[in-house]
Amino acid sequence: MVRVLLADDEHLIRGALAALLSLEDDLDVVAEAASGTEALAMARAHRPDVAVLDLQMPGADGVSVATSLRGELPHCRTMIVTSHGLPGHLKRALEAGVRGFVPKTLSAQRLAEIIRAVHAGSRYVDPELAADAISAGDSPLTAREAEVLALAADGAPIAEIAERASLSQGTVRNYLSSAVSKLGAENRHTAVRLARHRGWV
Incomplete structure:
Protein backbone atom coordinates (compact mmCIF):
# COMPACT_ATOMS: atom_id res chain seq x y z
CA MET A 1 0.00 0.00 0.00
CA VAL A 2 1.13 3.54 -0.80
CA ARG A 3 0.39 5.77 2.20
CA VAL A 4 -0.84 9.18 1.02
CA LEU A 5 -1.21 12.56 2.74
CA LEU A 6 -3.60 15.04 1.09
CA ALA A 7 -3.22 18.75 1.87
CA ASP A 8 -5.61 21.32 0.40
CA ASP A 9 -7.40 24.20 2.10
CA GLU A 10 -10.49 23.68 -0.09
CA HIS A 11 -12.43 21.08 1.92
CA LEU A 12 -14.66 19.99 -0.96
CA ILE A 13 -11.73 19.28 -3.29
CA ARG A 14 -9.73 17.51 -0.57
CA GLY A 15 -12.71 15.39 0.50
CA ALA A 16 -13.55 14.43 -3.08
CA LEU A 17 -9.93 13.48 -3.82
CA ALA A 18 -9.71 11.40 -0.64
CA ALA A 19 -12.92 9.55 -1.53
CA LEU A 20 -11.80 8.88 -5.12
CA LEU A 21 -8.28 7.77 -4.17
CA SER A 22 -9.64 5.43 -1.49
CA LEU A 23 -11.30 3.46 -4.31
CA GLU A 24 -7.83 2.45 -5.51
CA ASP A 25 -6.73 -0.92 -4.06
CA ASP A 26 -3.11 0.10 -3.50
CA LEU A 27 -3.55 3.68 -2.19
CA ASP A 28 -4.35 4.51 1.43
CA VAL A 29 -5.12 8.14 2.36
CA VAL A 30 -3.69 8.11 5.90
CA ALA A 31 -4.10 11.84 6.66
CA GLU A 32 -5.68 15.06 5.41
CA ALA A 33 -4.69 18.65 6.13
CA ALA A 34 -6.19 22.09 5.46
CA SER A 35 -3.04 24.20 5.85
CA GLY A 36 0.70 23.99 5.38
CA THR A 37 1.27 23.90 9.14
CA GLU A 38 -1.25 21.08 9.55
CA ALA A 39 0.30 19.19 6.60
CA LEU A 40 3.70 19.18 8.34
CA ALA A 41 2.16 18.01 11.63
CA MET A 42 0.20 15.23 9.87
CA ALA A 43 3.28 14.13 7.90
CA ARG A 44 5.31 13.87 11.12
CA ALA A 45 2.53 11.90 12.82
CA HIS A 46 1.60 9.54 9.94
CA ARG A 47 4.86 9.33 7.92
CA PRO A 48 3.23 9.01 4.47
CA ASP A 49 5.01 7.65 1.40
CA VAL A 50 3.66 10.45 -0.81
CA ALA A 51 2.42 13.91 0.21
CA VAL A 52 0.06 15.52 -2.32
CA LEU A 53 0.20 19.25 -1.54
CA ASP A 54 -1.84 22.19 -2.77
CA LEU A 55 0.49 24.96 -3.95
CA GLN A 56 -1.31 27.78 -2.15
CA MET A 57 -2.38 27.08 1.42
CA PRO A 58 -2.54 29.15 4.61
CA GLY A 59 0.32 28.70 7.07
CA ALA A 60 2.91 27.57 4.53
CA ASP A 61 2.62 27.00 0.80
CA GLY A 62 3.13 23.58 -0.78
CA VAL A 63 6.72 24.29 -1.82
CA SER A 64 7.67 25.35 1.73
CA VAL A 65 6.08 22.18 3.12
CA ALA A 66 7.94 20.08 0.52
CA THR A 67 11.22 21.75 1.51
CA SER A 68 10.63 20.93 5.19
CA LEU A 69 9.62 17.35 4.43
CA ARG A 70 12.75 16.76 2.34
CA GLY A 71 14.83 17.56 5.43
CA GLU A 72 12.65 15.84 8.04
CA LEU A 73 11.18 12.83 6.18
CA PRO A 74 13.48 12.12 3.23
CA HIS A 75 11.58 8.90 2.38
CA CYS A 76 8.36 10.91 1.77
CA ARG A 77 8.03 11.96 -1.86
CA THR A 78 6.15 15.18 -2.56
CA MET A 79 3.79 16.35 -5.30
CA ILE A 80 2.23 19.75 -5.96
CA VAL A 81 -1.34 20.02 -7.26
CA THR A 82 -2.29 23.54 -8.32
CA SER A 83 -4.78 25.69 -10.15
CA HIS A 84 -2.06 28.39 -10.51
CA GLY A 85 0.81 26.65 -12.29
CA LEU A 86 3.05 29.65 -12.90
CA PRO A 87 6.59 29.17 -14.26
CA GLY A 88 8.31 30.52 -11.14
CA HIS A 89 6.31 28.13 -8.94
CA LEU A 90 7.44 25.13 -10.97
CA LYS A 91 11.09 26.16 -10.72
CA ARG A 92 10.82 26.63 -6.92
CA ALA A 93 9.06 23.27 -6.59
CA LEU A 94 11.75 21.39 -8.53
CA GLU A 95 14.48 23.08 -6.47
CA ALA A 96 12.65 21.87 -3.33
CA GLY A 97 12.82 18.27 -4.55
CA VAL A 98 9.15 17.98 -5.55
CA ARG A 99 8.65 14.89 -7.74
CA GLY A 100 5.29 15.77 -9.29
CA PHE A 101 3.74 19.06 -10.44
CA VAL A 102 0.21 18.78 -11.86
CA PRO A 103 -2.89 20.94 -12.46
CA LYS A 104 -6.13 20.47 -10.51
CA THR A 105 -7.89 19.77 -13.81
CA LEU A 106 -6.35 16.27 -13.73
CA SER A 107 -8.70 13.28 -13.36
CA ALA A 108 -8.54 11.28 -10.11
CA GLN A 109 -7.50 8.19 -12.07
CA ARG A 110 -4.57 10.04 -13.68
CA LEU A 111 -3.60 11.48 -10.30
CA ALA A 112 -3.54 7.94 -8.85
CA GLU A 113 -1.24 6.81 -11.68
CA ILE A 114 1.12 9.73 -11.05
CA ILE A 115 1.14 9.07 -7.28
CA ARG A 116 2.24 5.49 -8.02
CA ALA A 117 4.93 6.70 -10.44
CA VAL A 118 6.26 9.28 -7.97
CA HIS A 119 6.28 6.65 -5.20
CA ALA A 120 8.29 4.37 -7.50
CA GLY A 121 10.92 7.09 -7.95
CA SER A 122 9.80 8.75 -11.17
CA ARG A 123 9.22 12.46 -11.69
CA TYR A 124 6.16 13.87 -13.48
CA VAL A 125 5.62 17.48 -14.58
CA ASP A 126 2.52 18.38 -16.54
CA PRO A 127 3.73 19.01 -20.14
CA GLU A 128 1.77 22.26 -20.54
CA LEU A 129 3.08 23.69 -17.27
CA ALA A 130 6.62 22.67 -18.26
CA ALA A 131 6.29 24.34 -21.68
CA ASP A 132 5.04 27.57 -20.05
CA ALA A 133 7.97 27.55 -17.64
CA ILE A 134 10.51 27.07 -20.43
CA SER A 135 9.03 29.86 -22.56
CA ALA A 136 8.93 32.29 -19.60
CA GLY A 137 12.59 31.78 -18.76
CA ASP A 138 14.26 32.48 -15.43
CA SER A 139 13.44 35.43 -13.23
CA PRO A 140 15.74 38.41 -13.83
CA LEU A 141 15.18 39.52 -10.22
CA THR A 142 17.65 38.92 -7.41
Whole structure:
Protein backbone atom coordinates (compact mmCIF):
# COMPACT_ATOMS: atom_id res chain seq x y z
CA MET A 1 0.00 0.00 0.00
CA VAL A 2 1.13 3.54 -0.80
CA ARG A 3 0.39 5.77 2.20
CA VAL A 4 -0.84 9.18 1.02
CA LEU A 5 -1.21 12.56 2.74
CA LEU A 6 -3.60 15.04 1.09
CA ALA A 7 -3.22 18.75 1.87
CA ASP A 8 -5.61 21.32 0.40
CA ASP A 9 -7.40 24.20 2.10
CA GLU A 10 -10.49 23.68 -0.09
CA HIS A 11 -12.43 21.08 1.92
CA LEU A 12 -14.66 19.99 -0.96
CA ILE A 13 -11.73 19.28 -3.29
CA ARG A 14 -9.73 17.51 -0.57
CA GLY A 15 -12.71 15.39 0.50
CA ALA A 16 -13.55 14.43 -3.08
CA LEU A 17 -9.93 13.48 -3.82
CA ALA A 18 -9.71 11.40 -0.64
CA ALA A 19 -12.92 9.55 -1.53
CA LEU A 20 -11.80 8.88 -5.12
CA LEU A 21 -8.28 7.77 -4.17
CA SER A 22 -9.64 5.43 -1.49
CA LEU A 23 -11.30 3.46 -4.31
CA GLU A 24 -7.83 2.45 -5.51
CA ASP A 25 -6.73 -0.92 -4.06
CA ASP A 26 -3.11 0.10 -3.50
CA LEU A 27 -3.55 3.68 -2.19
CA ASP A 28 -4.35 4.51 1.43
CA VAL A 29 -5.12 8.14 2.36
CA VAL A 30 -3.69 8.11 5.90
CA ALA A 31 -4.10 11.84 6.66
CA GLU A 32 -5.68 15.06 5.41
CA ALA A 33 -4.69 18.65 6.13
CA ALA A 34 -6.19 22.09 5.46
CA SER A 35 -3.04 24.20 5.85
CA GLY A 36 0.70 23.99 5.38
CA THR A 37 1.27 23.90 9.14
CA GLU A 38 -1.25 21.08 9.55
CA ALA A 39 0.30 19.19 6.60
CA LEU A 40 3.70 19.18 8.34
CA ALA A 41 2.16 18.01 11.63
CA MET A 42 0.20 15.23 9.87
CA ALA A 43 3.28 14.13 7.90
CA ARG A 44 5.31 13.87 11.12
CA ALA A 45 2.53 11.90 12.82
CA HIS A 46 1.60 9.54 9.94
CA ARG A 47 4.86 9.33 7.92
CA PRO A 48 3.23 9.01 4.47
CA ASP A 49 5.01 7.65 1.40
CA VAL A 50 3.66 10.45 -0.81
CA ALA A 51 2.42 13.91 0.21
CA VAL A 52 0.06 15.52 -2.32
CA LEU A 53 0.20 19.25 -1.54
CA ASP A 54 -1.84 22.19 -2.77
CA LEU A 55 0.49 24.96 -3.95
CA GLN A 56 -1.31 27.78 -2.15
CA MET A 57 -2.38 27.08 1.42
CA PRO A 58 -2.54 29.15 4.61
CA GLY A 59 0.32 28.70 7.07
CA ALA A 60 2.91 27.57 4.53
CA ASP A 61 2.62 27.00 0.80
CA GLY A 62 3.13 23.58 -0.78
CA VAL A 63 6.72 24.29 -1.82
CA SER A 64 7.67 25.35 1.73
CA VAL A 65 6.08 22.18 3.12
CA ALA A 66 7.94 20.08 0.52
CA THR A 67 11.22 21.75 1.51
CA SER A 68 10.63 20.93 5.19
CA LEU A 69 9.62 17.35 4.43
CA ARG A 70 12.75 16.76 2.34
CA GLY A 71 14.83 17.56 5.43
CA GLU A 72 12.65 15.84 8.04
CA LEU A 73 11.18 12.83 6.18
CA PRO A 74 13.48 12.12 3.23
CA HIS A 75 11.58 8.90 2.38
CA CYS A 76 8.36 10.91 1.77
CA ARG A 77 8.03 11.96 -1.86
CA THR A 78 6.15 15.18 -2.56
CA MET A 79 3.79 16.35 -5.30
CA ILE A 80 2.23 19.75 -5.96
CA VAL A 81 -1.34 20.02 -7.26
CA THR A 82 -2.29 23.54 -8.32
CA SER A 83 -4.78 25.69 -10.15
CA HIS A 84 -2.06 28.39 -10.51
CA GLY A 85 0.81 26.65 -12.29
CA LEU A 86 3.05 29.65 -12.90
CA PRO A 87 6.59 29.17 -14.26
CA GLY A 88 8.31 30.52 -11.14
CA HIS A 89 6.31 28.13 -8.94
CA LEU A 90 7.44 25.13 -10.97
CA LYS A 91 11.09 26.16 -10.72
CA ARG A 92 10.82 26.63 -6.92
CA ALA A 93 9.06 23.27 -6.59
CA LEU A 94 11.75 21.39 -8.53
CA GLU A 95 14.48 23.08 -6.47
CA ALA A 96 12.65 21.87 -3.33
CA GLY A 97 12.82 18.27 -4.55
CA VAL A 98 9.15 17.98 -5.55
CA ARG A 99 8.65 14.89 -7.74
CA GLY A 100 5.29 15.77 -9.29
CA PHE A 101 3.74 19.06 -10.44
CA VAL A 102 0.21 18.78 -11.86
CA PRO A 103 -2.89 20.94 -12.46
CA LYS A 104 -6.13 20.47 -10.51
CA THR A 105 -7.89 19.77 -13.81
CA LEU A 106 -6.35 16.27 -13.73
CA SER A 107 -8.70 13.28 -13.36
CA ALA A 108 -8.54 11.28 -10.11
CA GLN A 109 -7.50 8.19 -12.07
CA ARG A 110 -4.57 10.04 -13.68
CA LEU A 111 -3.60 11.48 -10.30
CA ALA A 112 -3.54 7.94 -8.85
CA GLU A 113 -1.24 6.81 -11.68
CA ILE A 114 1.12 9.73 -11.05
CA ILE A 115 1.14 9.07 -7.28
CA ARG A 116 2.24 5.49 -8.02
CA ALA A 117 4.93 6.70 -10.44
CA VAL A 118 6.26 9.28 -7.97
CA HIS A 119 6.28 6.65 -5.20
CA ALA A 120 8.29 4.37 -7.50
CA GLY A 121 10.92 7.09 -7.95
CA SER A 122 9.80 8.75 -11.17
CA ARG A 123 9.22 12.46 -11.69
CA TYR A 124 6.16 13.87 -13.48
CA VAL A 125 5.62 17.48 -14.58
CA ASP A 126 2.52 18.38 -16.54
CA PRO A 127 3.73 19.01 -20.14
CA GLU A 128 1.77 22.26 -20.54
CA LEU A 129 3.08 23.69 -17.27
CA ALA A 130 6.62 22.67 -18.26
CA ALA A 131 6.29 24.34 -21.68
CA ASP A 132 5.04 27.57 -20.05
CA ALA A 133 7.97 27.55 -17.64
CA ILE A 134 10.51 27.07 -20.43
CA SER A 135 9.03 29.86 -22.56
CA ALA A 136 8.93 32.29 -19.60
CA GLY A 137 12.59 31.78 -18.76
CA ASP A 138 14.26 32.48 -15.43
CA SER A 139 13.44 35.43 -13.23
CA PRO A 140 15.74 38.41 -13.83
CA LEU A 141 15.18 39.52 -10.22
CA THR A 142 17.65 38.92 -7.41
CA ALA A 143 16.27 37.30 -4.25
CA ARG A 144 16.32 40.68 -2.46
CA GLU A 145 14.53 42.48 -5.34
CA ALA A 146 11.84 39.78 -5.38
CA GLU A 147 11.45 40.04 -1.60
CA VAL A 148 11.07 43.84 -1.66
CA LEU A 149 8.69 43.67 -4.62
CA ALA A 150 6.55 41.10 -2.76
CA LEU A 151 6.43 43.40 0.28
CA ALA A 152 5.31 46.24 -2.02
CA ALA A 153 2.49 44.12 -3.48
CA ASP A 154 -0.19 45.32 -1.07
CA GLY A 155 0.66 49.00 -1.67
CA ALA A 156 2.69 49.45 1.52
CA PRO A 157 4.64 52.75 1.77
CA ILE A 158 8.43 52.73 1.41
CA ALA A 159 8.94 53.30 5.16
CA GLU A 160 6.89 50.22 6.06
CA ILE A 161 8.64 48.04 3.46
CA ALA A 162 12.02 49.23 4.77
CA GLU A 163 11.06 48.32 8.33
CA ARG A 164 9.71 44.89 7.38
CA ALA A 165 12.78 44.08 5.24
CA SER A 166 15.26 45.57 7.76
CA LEU A 167 16.63 47.90 5.08
CA SER A 168 17.03 51.66 4.71
CA GLN A 169 14.37 53.50 2.72
CA GLY A 170 16.98 54.44 0.10
CA THR A 171 17.94 50.79 -0.37
CA VAL A 172 14.28 49.81 -0.75
CA ARG A 173 13.86 52.52 -3.43
CA ASN A 174 16.95 51.20 -5.23
CA TYR A 175 15.68 47.59 -5.20
CA LEU A 176 12.23 48.65 -6.41
CA SER A 177 13.72 50.84 -9.14
CA SER A 178 15.97 47.98 -10.28
CA ALA A 179 13.05 45.51 -10.31
CA VAL A 180 10.85 47.93 -12.29
CA SER A 181 13.66 48.44 -14.80
CA LYS A 182 14.44 44.72 -15.20
CA LEU A 183 10.77 43.88 -15.78
CA GLY A 184 10.28 46.76 -18.22
CA ALA A 185 7.39 48.08 -16.12
CA GLU A 186 6.28 51.71 -15.81
CA ASN A 187 5.95 51.56 -12.01
CA ARG A 188 6.22 49.19 -9.05
CA HIS A 189 2.52 48.24 -9.20
CA THR A 190 2.89 47.03 -12.79
CA ALA A 191 6.16 45.30 -11.83
CA VAL A 192 4.36 43.41 -9.03
CA ARG A 193 1.62 42.33 -11.45
CA LEU A 194 4.14 41.12 -14.06
CA ALA A 195 6.26 39.26 -11.49
CA ARG A 196 3.19 37.62 -9.93
CA HIS A 197 1.87 36.58 -13.34
CA ARG A 198 5.12 34.69 -13.94
CA GLY A 199 5.31 33.25 -10.42
CA TRP A 200 8.48 35.15 -9.57
CA VAL A 201 7.10 36.68 -6.35
